[in-house]
């Protein structure tokens with residue numbers, strides 16, 4: 001499992017070693033002090049990187065977590081607790097974790113601006129508490145002493161760089177795990193994350209916990225720099241300014257955290273040197289944050305994505321230029337209808353009823369998917385097909401009827417639990433994080449890092465570009481296919497596919513039909529296919545159910561159902577249904 005970008009890691013470590021060796025020697029003392037501030041800001045930026053940059057959660061209270069780290073460090077210093085500086089630093093970070101989780105709990109129900117208000121409220125409360133209760137040691141000026149060999153300013157700079165680097169490596173590794181990749185997915189679409197079996201609650205709380213820990217470490221480092229801190233060091237205005245920098249720059253990448261740290265720490269000095277008002281820096285950050293919010297991507301995301309896109313275009317060009325290999329097109333299987341009892345039902349839905357206020361979207365719908373089959377669900381717009389998929393996959397709370405997967409009742413379970421039990425779905429509109437590569441997306445979808453040959457085979461099977469290609473340069477039709485590949489990659493018992501052929505040309509649709517028909521035999525996955533493309537349905541599904549206004553109006557072998565005059569005339573429009 002390759003969890004680390006080795007070239008990036010080598011460059012980063014090289015720069016860190018060079019900075020540690022040279023800067024303390026060449027910089028005057030004031031600039032060393034500023035350099036320490038910049039690295040500590042960069043550490044705090046890393047905490048923004050986890051919660052804001054990766055998980056996309058509007059947290060405005062990271063400096064409050066830093067204050068907790070600082071408070072614990074000073075309290076242990078005053079108590080002359082055993083363990084010393086390094087252990088106290090770690091304990092300060094750990095002390096911020098439960099608070100981070102507590103602040104994260106509302107994030108399970110609210111998001112966006114409302115969540116920003118909650119976190120801002122916490123930042124304000126922390127401000128008030130700190131102003132009333134000074135930091136331990138302030139009254140009698142009990143200073144914290146730095147440990148040797150990091151007791152000089154130059155030495156302490158080296159120590160902060162080491163801490164930053166260790167955090168960058170660990171966060172980089174976490175970022176490549178399924179948890180880290182799931183944060184990207186949360187940022188773009190919580191429902192997609194849930195459909196991939198990601199526990200949205202656990203993933204968000206983990207992001208809050210880790211970001212609080214990192215911020216707590218940042219607060220502890222600040223105590224080491226200043227020996228004693230005051231509430232103004234953690235004022236809520238600081239959280240706001242750093243939040244704006246984080247949105248603008250993207251501190252979830254190490255270079256973004258470093259840049260953000262430098263901006264955060266030395267902007268005031270730079271403004272003073274070029275004779276501009278101090279607030280001008282804040283205005284610049286705010287404007288940059290607004291631009292980044294509009295595009296949805298930070299500066300480092302954009303820079304990295306452009307590079308990946310350039311590399312990907314070269315790969316695509318090379319693939320185009322290569323002599324066409326013989327494509328192993330599976331023939332369309334003859335779709336003989338199964339005899340009753342052939343293929344035990346793997347998905348059994350009975351009496352499914354969904355109401356949206358006065359609208360009865362589904363009324364006592366029965367549908368069965370036999371093991372090893374591709375079953376169609378068709379009907380005109382608004383018939384209830386997507387609602388059926390949503391209810392079966394756990395996205396509709398409070399439906400009537402029962403849903404059973406391989407004999408197990410799923411009613412009452414949430415979408416991620418159903419996904420984990422082997423029921424995957426795709427969406428009509430995909431919301432895949434554009435900064436991910438196709439390989440990354442398969443990792444999220446399958447819940448494991450697929451061996452390269454397996455991932456390559458899946459992508460090729462569904463007609464997707466090579467796995468290194470970023471999602472950002474993939475068109476909408478191909479994103480749907482990628483979504484299907486990710487669902488199948490998990491090897492679920494049943495995949496519910498919502499209009500996978502939308503956006504495909506007629507030839508691509510036919511190719512997809514061959515692929516889908518081969519899915520049960522090749523991957524051991526039974527399929528329920530919602531489609532408007534009747535040729536695809538005819539070519540793929542042995543059984544089909546027709547819905548209209550939430551009612552089943554026909555069900556049975558595809559050929560027979562599509563020939564049903566009532567189905568042709570009333571619901572499909574005779575012109576849409578090719579004569580068989």
Ligand SMILES: Nc1ncnc2c1ncn2[C@@H]1O[C@H](COP(=O)(O)OP(=O)(O)OP(=O)(O)O)[C@@H](O)[C@H]1O
Pocket residue numbers: 356359360361379380381382383384385386387388
């Ligand atoms: N969240 C919702 N709130 C209220 N009504 C809804 C909601 N979702 C769906 N509906 C209604 O339920 C009915 C079924 O909609 P659904 O999207 O399931 O149809 P569909 O067959 O998937 O249509 P299409 O082929 O256009 O995707 C429609 O009348 C729709 O307006």
